[in-house]
Amino acid sequence: MERYNAREAEPKWQAAWDAAGLFVARRDPDRPKYYVLEMFPYPSGRIHMGHVRNYTMGDLVARYKRARGFSVLHPMGWDAFGLPAENAAIERGVNPADWTYANIAEMRAQMKPLGFSLDWAREFATCDPEYYGQQQALFLDFLEAGFVYRKASVVNWDPVDMTVLANEQVIDGKGWRSGAEVERRELTQWFFRISDMAEELLGALDGLEAWPEKVRLMQANWIGKSRGLEFSFPTQGAPEGHATLQMYTTRPDTFLGATFAAISADHPLAKALAAERPDVAAFCEECRRGATNEEALEKAEKIGLDTGITVTNPFAPETPLPVFVANFVLMEYGTGAIYGCPAHDQRDLDFARKYGLAVRRVFVPADAPVDAADEYLGQEEEAFVPPKTEPVRYVRPLAGGARMTGQEAIDAAIAKAEGEGVGQGATQFRLRDWGAGRQRFWGAPIPVVHCPECGIVPEKRENLPIKLPDDPSFDRPGNALDWHPTWRHVACPRCGADALRETDTMDTFVDSSWYFARFTSPRAETPTIAEDAGYWMNVDQYIGGIEHAILHLLYSRFFARAMIATGHLPETAAEPFDALFTQGMVTHETYSTRDARGRDVWHSPDEVRRSDGGAALADGTPVAIGPSIKMSKSKKNVVDPADIVDQFGADTARWFVMSDSPPERDVEWTAAGAEAAWKHLQRVWRLGQEALAAGEGVAEETDALRRATHRAIADVTEAIEGFAFNKAVAALYSFANAATKSRAPRAERLAAMKVMAQLMQPMTPHLAEELWSALGGAGFVTDAPWPELDETLLVADTVTLPIQINGKRRADISVPVDADRAAVEAAVLTDATVQKWLDGAAPRKLIVVPGRIVNVVL
RNA sequence: GCGGGCGUGAUGGAACUGGUAGACAUACCGGACUUAAAAUCCGGAGGCUUAACCGCCGUGCGGGUUCGAGUCCCGCCGCCCGCACCA
Numbered sequence: 001m002e003r004y005n006a007r008e009a010e011p012k013w014q015a016a017w018d019a020a021g022l023f024v025a026r027r028d029p030d031r032p033k034y035y036v037l038e039m040f041p042y043p044s045g046r047i048h049m050g051h052v053r054n055y056t057m058g059d060l061v062a063r064y065k066r067a068r069g070f071s072v073l074h075p076m077g078w079d080a081f082g083l084p085a086e087n088a089a090i091e092r093g094v095n096p097a098d099w100t101y102a103n104i105a106e107m108r109a110q111m112k113p114l115g116f117s118l119d120w121a122r123e124f125a126t127c128d129p130e131y132y133g134q135q136q137a138l139f140l141d142f143l144e145a146g147f148v149y150r151k152a153s154v155v156n157w158d159p160v161d162m163t164v165l166a167n168e169q170v171i172d173g174k175g176w177r178s179g180a181e182v183e184r185r186e187l188t189q190w191f192f193r194i195s196d197m198a199e200e201l202l203g204a205l206d207g208l209e210a211w212p213e214k215v216r217l218m219q220a221n222w223i224g225k226s227r228g229l230e231f232s233f234p235t236q237g238a239p240e241g242h243a244t245l246q247m248y249t250t251r252p253d254t255f256l257g258a259t260f261a262a263i264s265a266d267h268p269l270a271k272a273l274a275a276e277r278p279d280v281a282a283f284c285e286e287c288r289r290g291a292t293n294e295e296a297l298e299k300a301e302k303i304g305l306d307t308g309i310t311v312t313n314p315f316a317p318e319t320p321l322p323v324f325v326a327n328f329v330l331m332e333y334g335t336g337a338i339y340g341c342p343a344h345d346q347r348d349l350d351f352a353r354k355y356g357l358a359v360r361r362v363f364v365p366a367d368a369p370v371d372a373a374d375e376y377l378g379q380e381e382e383a384f385v386p387p388k389t390e391p392v393r394y395v396r397p398l399a400g401g402a403r404m405t406g407q408e409a410i411d412a413a414i415a416k417a418e419g420e421g422v423g424q425g426a427t428q429f430r431l432r433d434w435g436a437g438r439q440r441f442w443g444a445p446i447p448v449v450h451c452p453e454c455g456i457v458p459e460k461r462e463n464l465p466i467k468l469p470d471d472p473s474f475d476r477p478g479n480a481l482d483w484h485p486t487w488r489h490v491a492c493p494r495c496g497a498d499a500l501r502e503t504d505t506m507d508t509f510v511d512s513s514w515y516f517a518r519f520t521s522p523r524a525e526t527p528t529i530a531e532d533a534g535y536w537m538n539v540d541q542y543i544g545g546i547e548h549a550i551l552h553l554l555y556s557r558f559f560a561r562a563m564i565a566t567g568h569l570p571e572t573a574a575e576p577f578d579a580l581f582t583q584g585m586v587t588h589e590t591y592s593t594r595d596a597r598g599r600d601v602w603h604s605p606d607e608v609r610r611s612d613g614g615a616a617l618a619d620g621t622p623v624a625i626g627p628s629i630k631m632s633k634s635k636k637n638v639v640d641p642a643d644i645v646d647q648f649g650a651d652t653a654r655w656f657v658m659s660d661s662p663p664e665r666d667v668e669w670t671a672a673g674a675e676a677a678w679k680h681l682q683r684v685w686r687l688g689q690e691a692l693a694a695g696e697g698v699a700e701e702t703d704a705l706r707r708a709t710h711r712a713i714a715d716v717t718e719a720i721e722g723f724a725f726n727k728a729v730a731a732l733y734s735f736a737n738a739a740t741k742s743r744a745p746r747a748e749r750l751a752a753m754k755v756m757a758q759l760m761q762p763m764t765p766h767l768a769e770e771l772w773s774a775l776g777g778a779g780f781v782t783d784a785p786w787p788e789l790d791e792t793l794l795v796a797d798t799v800t801l802p803i804q805i806n807g808k809r810r811a812d813i814s815v816p817v818d819a820d821r822a823a824v825e826a827a828v829l830t831d832a833t834v835q836k837w838l839d840g841a842a843p844r845k846l847i848v849v850p851g852r853i854v855n856v857v858l
Numbered sequence: 859g860c861g862g863g864c865g866u867g868a869u870g871g872a873a874c875u876g877g878u879a880g881a882c883a884u885a886c887c888g889g890a891c892u893u894a895a896a897a898u899c900c901g902g903a904g905g906c907u908u909a910a911c912c913g914c915c916g917u918g919c920g921g922g923u924u925c926g927a928g929u930c931c932c933g934c935c936g937c938c939c940g941c942a943c944c945a
Contacts, residue, residue, distance in 0.1 A: 730881070807926040
């Protein structure tokens, strides 16, 4: 019997599908449409197993939906702008465009042999001028509609390389290339007004029922709506223009526990003080050292400088509060000024103890002894942060009674502050505006011109795309667009005077915030075409990594709304992704040895021979086996999909990444697992051959094989619909086991194997096609409708009920499926094991859950 | 630090809405076939105890709710992801 030869079959079927145009997406008014999209890749140069897993899932869905009669759009493109290309340019002197397009060609060549049912005619890269030119048009529309503006904001600045650093490029507060201490520096930048949409973006999350709950929760927390009090306290000793200090708090019920105030180093008052006082200036400088990311700020030691200024709390005027400049207050949130309530906030408590400030209690736990209500907290005690929903005992309420929930106390405090004209209830969002510009070469140029006469002038539409120059030079630090001899020098589009082009390029998140819309009409002369966007949008199923749960998805939701407002998308596309699935990573064991200095040296899986108890290099050196973690170059625990395709074929890789682990969880790649997948595919092929060679067979086995077939149809269908591809694989294993045992007549076995080909088609399309054709199936199995389920073949006559005695399973009985409660009870009571346990007594209770379980309580 | 998630045999995992824990697979053990090996086919198996049945224990740890908890509640522990200029 001939083996299944993937190396021959796979390219053959790929060519045949291509020639038949099976995957070309067409608007078809007679069929429901289905748009399945996987997050498009960054063209790093090689595809990895994570890509294979992601695109196999999408392909499985696309193929299944086609079989179900949908007109399917399943496109692919490249998220092609970004830092790595620029780094390659700096390190190796290559042109970012050449580097990127070479990578794309390489990755496309690795992707095609996997047999994904993609409409390659729609392919584009975000660095194609045809794409980013349309993005520039969108930018101009957004500018006109007021979605874009400029303001000053803080960046990580490398003083040696004279460049802005990404957070990723800041290692322990130092620039990754220069090693210089990073500064925070203020630049005027482009922003998208996403915070204006905070309420809408938050509220609409409720409608996203086919999104993972955790993603919705993460987005909601990111948007961070809070209700609080905005108020101002009069100051003493502050410079002119700062007679009051504006503050915001989410816990106004702790007003009377305030013992200090703190402002950000970027606060106008801090800046005014710094101008006069060297100590304040020096301290503000110190606060600006280190990275800008929230994690570093939160983890950094809390430091402050007493300015000598005080503010008066109108509800406790007898003790003015000292005002500190502090490194943990963010200018971006609230008003950049807070008051500290050390008794009820651990961070404030640490700060108060460090600087010898009073710690005044406002409330105690509801069940605390009365003497715990001392005014001051003991040195050993931790801050008491109560839940908002449970009542606590207020020993120093601003308003309201002694026993309130936090929320009641907050509401009472806001009412009182408003009544006395001290402050105003206010809603705040944590969400900040989206910094849209980057001081980098390899991105879409922002299409505006700075004119000395007219100021900021949008480019003329007919000049789009504003292309990047193809001769950049990276021999000096900073943005290559700034140093280009001619590129930025243009005439003002409005007055014609000598003017300068904007050299900031767009954040790469902009590129990925609308590519899904562009796929509906990728060659159009406008960003979208109403007919196409109207037909294909929304994305019915979006699949990608959890790491994009917040930013990419939130920005895309914003963009969709802005595109509706500027006429580029239909009203119905405000939420562009109907369903979202976040898949887990592909992991692998790590292998390491130690060098002479005791440092780890990592080894790739193909350098290592794995045996029962351990692993060793080819020369016999033993290798330490580390935990299975995400495949990464630095740990060398990478398996190249191309090698797997060479060795076993695409179907083996596809089958393996769909098996075992649930799609949302990590899957561990193992050589043994890959081999097992390959063996199973061979077995399925063999089953087909055996069915073809089968003789008359045993007629009595017909029913059992039919039942197994329809059980498989039911289970695989349900598993695919529920995104439980590992269970679909398990159901197909079971079906193969049943088919192996079956001695049914030839015609029955052939029919069963045809269903096998249909059910396997979404996962292993090449094998399925080869099998289908060998069995004499008509046309392509890829083009065949999904098998029909006969539900009558799923029902059994009898059911086995487990019997528990006091909640522990002791026996089981077999009863007819339609047995009523009395019949079940009678059967239970006559069961030998039950009688043994009852020992002549009657049960205290008999719980019968029809069709599921019986519990006898003694 | 803040936000989110996960934890089940040797291993990946299954278990519908609180109802037989361990489906399916890997690795392992035994058998058939073979001069032999590979491949293939058949069978076994959570742990302890036992000749076998029986029994006891068992879903990260400690409590709780329930006739019944992997699943629900409270408190811990460990690991992973995100934190706004990586994509």
